[in-house]
Amino acid sequence: MKSDGIALVALLITAQVWLSPQAIAQTPDRIWIAQREATAPDLGERVTYSHAGGLFTVEVPRTWEQENLGDDQVSRAFFVDPDGPSWIGIAIFKSDEAPLSAQELGFRLQKDLKNVFRDRPNFIMDLEPTLQNDNSVRVSFQYDEGTVVMQGNSFIQQNDGYLSLIYIVVPSDQFQELKPSINQILNSYQVNANVLW
Numbered sequence: 001m002k003s004d005g006i007a008l009v010a011l012l013i014t015a016q017v018w019l020s021p022q023a024i025a026q027t028p029d030r031i032w033i034a035q036r037e038a039t040a041p042d043l044g045e046r047v048t049y050s051h052a053g054g055l056f057t058v059e060v061p062r063t064w065e066q067e068n069l070g071d072d073q074v075s076r077a078f079f080v081d082p083d084g085p086s087w088i089g090i091a092i093f094k095s096d097e098a099p100l101s102a103q104e105l106g107f108r109l110q111k112d113l114k115n116v117f118r119d120r121p122n123f124i125m126d127l128e129p130t131l132q133n134d135n136s137v138r139v140s141f142q143y144d145e146g147t148v149v150m151q152g153n154s155f156i157q158q159n160d161g162y163l164s165l166i167y168i169v170v171p172s173d174q175f176q177e178l179k180p181s182i183n184q185i186l187n188s189y190q191v192n193a194n195v196l197w
Contacts, residue, residue, distance in 0.1 A: 042061060046185070063082065078090075113125050124142055134157070154167045
């Protein structure tokens with residue numbers, strides 16, 4: 001997933017789609033802790049996280065804490081900075097629908113963002129989803145967590161019968177500095193569509 005030349009804004013996502021399961025509707029309580037200071041997250045040293053069933057891999061910061069909240073319909077993995085409010089969320093689920101257009105993917109992502117963040121202070125998101133070079137779709141957004149403005153990007157993509165979403169959220173005043181590492185993490189996400197659900 002690419003994030004070329006983006007004014008990236010706060011991110012956290014879920015994938016509630018019309019008749020599809022809710023992807024990130026379940027989120028760890030600790031990502032909403034407003035009291036955490038906006039320390040600069042360390043994205044430099046990373047390890048490869050592999051889904052237990054081999055469904056996907058992604059590079060994540062070595063020191064971040066990992067939590068799974070999957071069920072029989074959606075596999076969810078969260079990675080949380082233990083020293084600040086930054087986090088990564090990934091959700092993937094089987095979709096029996098025909099391939100979706102970029103417009104349909106963007107609509108689903110926006111709908112999910114609204115469902116998850118509508119109660120977060122000062123939540124805003126892009127009104128126009130952006131198609132990326134790899135055919136994923138991006139929606140940028142932001143919200144306030146206590147006194148900290150959180151910023152990032154959300155993506156949705158389809159891979160041979162799977163829909164997946166990936167999100168990275170960091171304090172907005174650190175985003176530009178972290179952007180190269182964020183892009184590397186996003187581009188490291190790989191789905192193995194040959195794995196049976």
